[in-house]
Amino acid sequence: MNLESRSPGDTVSTSAAARVLRGVDELRAALAPARREGRAIGLVPTMGFLHEGHVSLLRAARAENDVVVMSLFVNPTQFGPNEDLDRYPRDEGRDLRLASEAGVDLVFAPDVPELYPDGAATAVEVTGNLTSVLDGDPQRRGSGHFRGVTTIVAKLFNIVGPDVAYFGQKDAQQAAVIKRMVRDLDFPLEVRVMPTVREDDGLAMSSRNVYLEPADRVRAVALSRAVATCEQQATARGSLDAGLAAARIELAAAAIDPEYLEARDAETLEPVEGLTGRPILVAVAAKVGGARLIDNVVINPHMGRAR
Ligand code: PAF
Secondary structure, three states: OOOOOOOOOOOOOOOOOOEEEOOHHHHHHHHHHHHHOOOOEEEEEEOOOOOHHHHHHHHHHHHHOOEEEEEEOOOHHHOOOOOOOOOOOOOHHHHHHHHHHOOOOEEEOOOHHHHOOOOOOOOOOOOOHHHHOHHHOOOOOOHHHHHHHHHHHHHHHHHHOOOEEEEEHHHHHHHHHHHHHHHHOOOOOEEEEEOOOEOOOOOEOOHHHHHOOHHHHHHHHHHHHHHHHHHHHHHHHOOHHHHHHHHHHHHHHOOOOOOEEEEEEOOOOOEOOOOOOOOEEEEEEEEEOOEEEEEEEEEOOOOOEEO
16 A cells, blocks of 8 residues: 555555554554645544445545545444443454455554543533434433544544545434534534445345344335335325325334334434425334344435435
8 A cells, every 4th residue: 555656536456455553643643644745535434344335435435535544443432331332243354355445545443442541531522403313312322322423533533634534324313413513613624425325125234234133134124115115205295294104104014113213304403394495304213123223315305315
């Protein structure tokens, strides 16, 4: 890997191995020449166990930047006490291979004390509606989940200093929260949100899909069917309620009782009564067997869709 010689859009034919860095100082030193020369740095934050969704972010970063950094860190502060931190799937060897194949230059893979040293007492929090509804509802993951996300993402922004950072539309609420943090704290970077990548049958790709037993894997498709049906019906009938009702039928047919199925303004996450003329996020979360899954669609005023 040669940080001096790669240009945005370069095709990576023989995937050079990405360089793995474990320390903050080491990463900053590796990026210093590129930063001095004003070369564009793209960051793809991940918790590893990469799938095609991650790879689509890496490819976008490779096409649009001189230097691509991927972080690989299962962030403990965004997991609640009853969540799956201990069993979260991990396979660093495979992740490094996929990152290298996608043209990543540097993989930042610190251990927990490197990012949360003893006595770490600072958090970054986006307050209010954005983090207290949907997954942020105290009955669900709670706003603490998003405090963990914004804290680690702010740290990564400070460590890497990217020009562009890439996130997936599948985590629509996370993307909205991060965009607000970037705006409110004046991080000098662009947040790019890339479309959800789906399996052939529509299931949104997620590292947590490995928790699904075969029968639950079949049922899980109902989440993507539900949000797609909602978008189709709402658009065709000019009624958000009709769309939501059709989505509920899809979920019930698969014996899925959602934690939530809600329509909200896609940027502010304020509740909406009907089609408002602004993009509307229809988001669903449900436990399917051993996996808690989320999915969403954005109904755009001009009937295009981002899924
Ligand atoms: O989306 C994720 O994988 C994580 O929430 C992120 C953004 C890498 C922060 O840990």
